[in-house]
């Protein structure tokens with residue numbers, strides 16, 4: 001685990017010895033150390049060393065915040081600060097987050113725990129932390145100005161409350177909220193049941209949906225964007241940078257996510273039907289959990305679903321809004337489907353010399369195109385798998401179900417080896433006879449593009465998409 005340790009400016013320069021961090025010894029009047037994460041890769045689950053047993057969660061491209069026991073209190077330390085986050089190989093963003101990353105570390109504790117969370121503000125402006133979904137005293141709710149003074153830069157505030165129920169929660173700022181969330185400030189908060197047998201699963205994955213608006217070639221998100229974000233992320237990562245959800249065949253699996261973007265996301269998983277078992281309001285009673293293959297998560301909501309991983313394979317999991325499985329794209333790209341670009345492109349090039357013809361047969365070709373991109377910019381759709389380009393970006397990952405994995409093995413097992421005879425294949429038998437086509441009267445479509453097409457030729461070459469090669 002690449003957690004580095006550090007002391008605190010503004011706390012008397014006190015740097016605690018690493019071993020004391022989660023020692024369970026009382027350390028009166030001292031700040032707990034705030035570990036920081038330097039990598040955007042998934043860290044192993046953090047198993048409890050004391051207290052009730054539980055199956056810890058795994059945070060996609062993330063980690064769980066270590067704590068220390070201080071008497072009755074479980075103490076955590078969050079540091080709000082500027083961070084550099086790799087969104088996917090090839091692009092880094094200058095964000096705000098907690099303890100070295102955006103999102104911040106996942107907080108995990110047990111129902112009934114008394115938690116004391118120190119929040120140090122290393123941002124250039126005020127902040128405050130709201131514990132979304134937790135039942136707590138009003139003054140601990142973290143709404144700057146309403147329930148507490150904002151935390152000024154350089155100061156540390158303390159939140160103390162008792163975890164009244166188990167479930168799926170998150171934390172985020174309630175202070176200059178639009179800017180601070182657009183910059184990536186948020187984190188997951190999981191409360192495990194006190195009874196280890198209650199709602200037990202073998203694997204438990206968590207992630208937050210977030211969105212950024214970062215112009216091609218730049219590093220800092222625009223903070224006044226309201227709806228038109230261009231990077232749709234899970235835990236501040238985009239495909240192919242999002243960790244796969246690695247699952248042992250036969251495991252009982254839970255996936256939990258929360259939505260801190262400004263639009264809803266129908267999250268769809270292939271290969272299974274699952275049961276929706278939880279929201280940020282609590283667990284769905286077992287008899288009332290309902291089946292789905294997609295579950296919409298509205299703005300500011302959280303969802304948990306569960307399934308038994310009995311079908312091995314590589315199963316896509318993604319947002320079903322198709323523009324959310326793309327990386328930053330130009331909105332002003334025209335639609336050219338059906339246009340013979342061989343003929344049209346030279347004409348366009350006369351008036352726009354740098355014009356690059358594409359899209360005559362759809363945009364899928366862009367997945368395999370190598371186009372010059374500005375520095376620090378990801379291709380719109382990318383990611384390769386064993387059969388070629390996946391033609392996806394953004395909110396997309398793969399649930400990789402494999403037999404025989406060790407219980408704690410979350411390592412990417414590579415691509416699924418399909419049993420012989422179970423993969424869609426090309427028909428190589430007798431050729432399809434050209435069917436007789438009804439002749440429809442010209443319906444009055446008189447667009448210039450359509451007139452540009454040599455209709456006779458289009459008919460003959462219609463089985464050969466594109467025709468203008470890759471650029």
Ligand SMILES: [Cu+2]
Pocket residue numbers: 232264265266319320321324395
């Ligand atoms: Cu979406």
